[in-house]
Amino acid sequence: MCLIAFAWESHPRWRLLLAGNRDEFHARPSAALARWDDAPIVGGRDLEAGGTWLGVADGGRCCVVTNVRDPRDPQLGASRGLLASDYLRGEADAAAHAEQLLRAAADYRPFNLLTFDARAAFYLGNRPNPRAQAVTPGVHGLSNADFNTPWPKTRTLMQRLQQWIDAGDDTDFAPLFEALADERQAPDTQLPDTGVGLERERLLSSAFIRGEQYGTRASTVVAIDRDGCGVIAERRFGPNGRYHGQTLLRFGERSTAIG
Template identity: 80%
Template sequence: MCLIAFAWQAHPRWRLVLAGNRDEFHARPSAGLARWSGLPIIAGRDLEAGGTWLGVTDAGRCCVVTNVRDPRDPQHGASRGLLATDYLVGADDATAHAQALLATAAGYRPFNLLTFDAQSAFYLGNRPEPRAQAVTPGVHGLSNADFNTPWPKTRALLAQLETWLAAGHDEDFAPLFAALADERQAPDAELPDTGVGLERERQLSSAFIRGGHYGTRACTVVAIGRDDGGVIVERRFGPEGRFLGESRLAIGARAATD
């Protein structure tokens, strides 16, 4: 993932509401949102490294990972996508998982990781050094920098999520998908300097990136209730933002009735 906003314990029905975009090279092979055969994972799948960028389980667990934008970093180590699958299939709750991962986090490529279970949520990262932080109730954002770094597109998505919450929405996710589809670029004065050059900073500053070789490949909304039931919705896109389809899957108790 490259852009995430989420509300943790801030909605009367959903303990977690998360909206995010996955930006990636279009040539990288991946499979759309589905239930994985033989594993308790509901997610899209990176067919190159085998992991995922965002996944959930019927037990109400959720995990999402982003990279860290730093062209000076050599990108050595294990695939960060495996962090998400390891958490989703693991026995540890979010708290125990965070404590254990600190010992091995340095061995992965640069990552930001969010983990959620029925009681707790954590942010974990490994740049410049491994660290873990419990997530407090409220609305938070994450992109390819540190947790809650106020990049323009992160602030914009956070504002839209807060508006959605204030309007009392429940299962009307259209406003969140509209926010994820925003192609407006930030003014130059507001752009971060991550070492990729001004033109690239401009291209990466919009929530939705339209490109022939690299761009937004998935927009996803997750909603998980306090009974562990919920829904995950994924919209997929090809080169130049061509719409490829939408998948909607029930989570937990809802999966047995849908």
């Protein structure tokens, strides 16, 4: 995932409400959102390294990972996608997992990680140094920089998520998918300087990235209520933003259909 906005403990129905885009090279093999046969995970799957970028598990656990944009970093270490699947497979709660991961975080490629369970949420990162912080109730954002770094597309997605919450509709997620499909680029004066050059900063500044080799591969919405029940919906895209289908899966005993 390369763009995420989420509401934690700030919606009357959903304990966690998350909307995010996964941006990746189109040549990297991936499996669509599904229930895994070999683990109690519902999510997409990276077929190259075996992990996931976003998934949910029993009890309403959720985990999502992004990379850190820094062309100077050698990108050495274990696959960051394994961080998400390992958390979802494991038994440690979010707080205990955060404490454990801090001891090994430096062994992974540059990452930002969000973990959620029935009681707590954590942000973890390993650049420039391993760190963890509890997530407070409210609307937050994450892209390929530090937690809540105010990149234009992150701010905009957070605002649109807050607008959806304020509108009071808790089942029609279409406006969130519309926000994730926004292709407007930020003005040059608002672009970050992450070392990739102005032309690429422009390309990467939109929520939805349309490209032949690299771009938005999946848009996903997750909603989990306070009983650990919910829904995860994914829309998939190929080169140049070609639509490749969608999947919606419910989990938990009392989940409700969405529009």
